[in-house]
Amino acid sequence: MIRTGDEYRAGLRDGREIWIDGERVSDVTKHPAFKPIVDIRSRMYDMQHDAKYKDRLTYQENGETLTKFYKPPREKQDWNDKVDIVDAVMKDIGGVVTRVGDETIGEVWSLMDGRDVLAEFNPEFANNVDRHVARVLAEDIFHVSANTDPKGDRSRAPKDQDPDMLVHVTKETDAGIIIRGAKYETAAAYADQAFLKPTVGAWTNEELSDYAVGCIVKMGAPGVKHICRSGFAGKNSPADYPLANKFDEVEALVVFDDVLIPWEDIFFYRHTKAAQFIRSTLHRYSAFPYVLRLLYVADMMIGAAMWNAKQTGLEKLQSVKEKLADLVCYREGINAHLTASIAMAEKSPGGLLMPQQSMLYAGRVFACSQLPAMMHIARELCGGQICITPNAASFKAEGSGDWLKKFYTLNEKWESEDRRKLLAFARDLLNSDYAGHRLTFVQFAQAPHFNHLAAVYGSFDFSGPLDFVRKAADLSDRIGSSK
Numbered sequence: 514m515i516r517t518g519d520e521y522r523a524g525l526r527d528g529r530e531i532w533i534d535g536e537r538v539s540d541v542t543k544h545p546a547f548k549p550i551v552d553i554r555s556r557m558y559d560m561q562h563d564a565k566y567k568d569r570l571t572y573q574e575n576g577e578t579l580t581k582f583y584k585p586p587r588e589k590q591d592w593n594d595k596v597d598i599v600d601a602v603m604k605d606i607g608g609v610v611t612r613v614g615d616e617t618i619g620e621v622w623s624l625m626d627g628r629d630v631l632a633e634f635n636p637e638f639a640n641n642v643d644r645h646v647a648r649v650l651a652e653d654i655f656h657v658s659a660n661t662d663p664k665g666d667r668s669r670a671p672k673d674q675d676p677d678m679l680v681h682v683t684k685e686t687d688a689g690i691i692i693r694g695a696k697y698e699t700a701a702a703y704a705d706q707a708f709l710k711p712t713v714g715a716w717t718n719e720e721l722s723d724y725a726v727g728c729i730v731k732m733g734a735p736g737v738k739h740i741c742r743s744g745f746a747g748k749n750s751p752a753d754y755p756l757a758n759k760f761d762e763v764e765a766l767v768v769f770d771d772v773l774i775p776w777e778d779i780f781f782y783r784h785t786k787a788a789q790f791i792r793s794t795l796h797r798y799s800a801f802p803y804v805l806r807l808l809y810v811a812d813m814m815i816g817a818a819m820w821n822a823k824q825t826g827l828e829k830l831q832s833v834k835e836k837l838a839d840l841v842c843y844r845e846g847i848n849a850h851l852t853a854s855i856a857m858a859e860k861s862p863g864g865l866l867m868p869q870q871s872m873l874y875a876g877r878v879f880a881c882s883q884l885p886a887m888m889h890i891a892r893e894l895c896g897g898q899i900c901i902t903p904n905a906a907s908f909k910a911e912g913s914g915d916w917l918k919k920f921y922t923l924n925e926k927w928e929s930e931d932r933r934k935l936l937a938f939a940r941d942l943l944n945s946d947y948a949g950h951r952l953t954f955v956q957f958a959q960a961p962h963f964n965h966l967a968a969v970y971g972s973f974d975f976s977g978p979l980d981f982v983r984k985a986a987d988l989s990d991r992i993g994s995s996k
Contacts, residue, residue, distance in 0.1 A: 515571055515580055516653040517562060518555030524705060525551070527733035531702045533741040533763075541703050546744030549759050551703050553606055554613055554655060560605060561653075570598050582615040583650045585622055586798070586866045592855045599805055608760045609809045611958065612700035616806075617658040619798030620708050621646055624727075624780055626797070626863035627790045634784040642780055645729055658799075659696040659709035659730060659767065671724055680709060680769060681723040682782060689775040690782060692726065695768045699958070702739040702765050706731050710780075710795070711788050725788035729778040736772040741765040745947045752905035753937050757947035796959055796968065797861070800877050801868050803959050805851060807880040810955075811844035814887060817939040818894035824927045824935070836890050843887045850876025870972035878965045881955055888952065892943045899940040908933055 516524075522542045531538035533546055541547045560566045561580055571578050581594050595615065603609060624631065624642045631639040649656050665671075665678030680694030692709075701707055710727040730737065742764050745757035781787035796803075819837060822828035828837070854868035854876065861867045892899070907913045908921075908929065921929035942948055956962065983992070 514651065514653060515561045515578055516558050518552075518557075518559040521555055521558050521655065522551065525703055525733075529702070529733035529739065530737065531739040531741065531765075534743055538702075545747040546741070546761070546763060547703055547746075549746045550610070550700075550762055553610055553760065554703065556606060557602055557613060558653070560602065566601055566605070569601050577651070579650055580653055583618050583653070583656075585625070585646060585650075587864070588866055589855055589858055591866065592801070592858065592868065595802065596805065596851070596855075599802065599809075603809045606759075608756055609806055609813070610760055610762060611803070611806050611954075612657055612704075612762050614655050614657065614704075616799050616802035617708065618646075618649055618656050619800075619802070620658055620710075620791075620795050621649070621656075622863075622865060623791065623794040623797045623799075625865060626794060626861045627787065628863060630787050630790045631781055631784070634781060634787065637776070638780055638782070638784075638787075641777055644777070645780075655700075655703075655705045657698060657700050657704040657707045659698050659701070659707035661697040661712055663695055663697075663766070664712075679711070679724050680726065682726055683723075683771065686773070689773050690726070690728075690779065692728075692730075692769050692772050692774055695766055697764060698767050699764045699954070700762050701732055701767050702741055702763060704732050707767075708780075710791050712792075722783040722785050725785045726782050727780040727787065727791060728774045728782070729780075730769070730772065730774065732767075734772055736770040738768040738770060739765040740768065745950070750905055752934075754941045754945060754947065755934075755938055756941040757945060761947065793971070796874075796877075797867050797870065798865075800873050800959060800968075801851065801854065804847060804873070804877050804880050807884065807955065808844060808847045808851070810884070811840065811847060811887065813942055814891040815840045815844060817935065817942055818891045820935055821895045821939065824923060824932060833894065836894055839890050840887060840894075843883055846883075847876060847880045850879060871969060871974070874965065874968040874972050877959065878962070878969055881965060882962060884955055885952065888943050888948075891939075895936070895939040895943065899936050899944050902933065902936045902940070905933065905937070 525541050529541070531541055533544070538544045538547070542551050561570045570582070571580055572584065573579075581591075581598050584591055584594075586592055586595070599615070621642065625646060628639040628642065631642065648654065662679045665674050671679045671681070677694045680692055680696060682690045683693050684691040696707075696709060698707055707730050708727070709730050711724055732739070744763050745754070745761040747758065748754075749757070751758040781791075815837070818840060819828065822833050822837065827833045850872055851868075854873040857869035857872060858866050859869055902921075903913070903917060908917045918929040921932050923932065959965070982988070
């Protein structure tokens with residue numbers, strides 16, 4: 514059953530405990546820091562009922578209308594459909610959102626591939642995974658990821674410091690387990706549930722197995738407290754900061770103060786092997802939509818830079834063409850990795866179809882590592898006026914407005930208001946505090962750069978290059994197997 518935007522909003526009014534700027538939030542759907550992004554998620558739900566988009570975003574199964582966002586991928590068309598629906602959403606909302614559910618449900622699909630590992634400890638935990646994948650699809654649940662702990666002093670073992678620095682189990686009951694600790698999460702305050710799992714190697718021995726827990730946590734459950742960072746929405750005029758006011762996906766330190774996790778919501782517990790498994794496969798599917806989002810960031814940079822060059826006629830200069838071509842190469846490099854990962858997709862151990870792993874992970878390294886340099890090129894093409902242009906109110910005010918209209922009007926095509934809007938968009942994309950926040954988010958949202966490289970190393974088949982060189986260099990058999 515696909516939800517409507519109103520049904521999603523109603524689900525958030527469950528008494529959940531949310532704090533921001535020192536104040537308790539009474540209704541997350543109406544608070545100025547959250548309303549814009551809740552409206553975006555609501556729009557996505559409503560798009561599934563919109564005749565213009567319904568056939569693109571949903572499909573029929575056993576008489577039910579279901580969302581393609583959460584459909585487990587079993588054939589290449591499923592991945593092509595996911596590319597298509599993300600394209601529909603991004604172009605409809607006019608921006609980029611990352612944490613809207615489709616990119617995090619893939620983390621649970623990874624557990625479907627590890628059913629045998631989970632069943633070693635308790636077969637019911639493996640069944641819980643199947644049930645949750647089916648439930649998210651059937652109920653159209655906004656599902657996010659609970660990943661990063663505060664961690665504390667990493668030179669010390671978890672139990673040698675405040676034990677709550679890492680989420681852990683404190684008690685077993687007939688109803689389930691009790692957990693304490695905290696996680697940083699994006700979008701948690703306005704999501705339905707999160708997949709909580711360990712992040713660091715503290716669970717690598719049995720003594721610390723209380724930290725080896727993976728489960729579903731309802732974001733409105735008793736004891737769950739959302740302590741959010743300050744929002745960007747509402748701080749400045751939407752006319753001057755159009756992206757920050759619409760697409761800020763607020764992060765929170767989510768505290769778990771003795772939260773009961775029912776047995777049916779547990780995927781693994783006191784099972785260090787399962788914890789290690791999920792860390793090695795977590796992004797097997799979710800890296801795809803994550804990298805796909807950066808394709809649209811690239812499009813925004815190309816569009817802002819090209820329009821800026823065209824307004825003054827600078828696009829005819831060879832030096833400008835070369836910088837624009839650099840941005841295009843970045844965009845098409847991302848596109849090539851994603852396209853190839855679908856074309857070369859491979860069956861997973863659990864019978865799903867996963868994007869070809871080394872191609873996908875190499876694409877993630879390329880997209881994330883080159884983003885700062887691409888933002889710099891786009892900033893150069895947009896020029897210094899993105900940091901010195903007065904705000905929209907000054908363009909309207911008596912006494913300053915006429916002067917700004919005079920000096921910001923270029924010709925009969927580019928009057929001051931269009932030029933101001935373009936500069937404001939580019940500033941928010943490349944130069945604002947929101948732009949800096951988004952850059953840092955991209956660099957760490959799926960682990961830091963060295964982990965991205967480790968994923969490439971772990972997924973690439975080195976036997977081809979090794980055999981090629983063995984033969985080309987006429988090496989002897991004494992050097993061993995290429996495997």
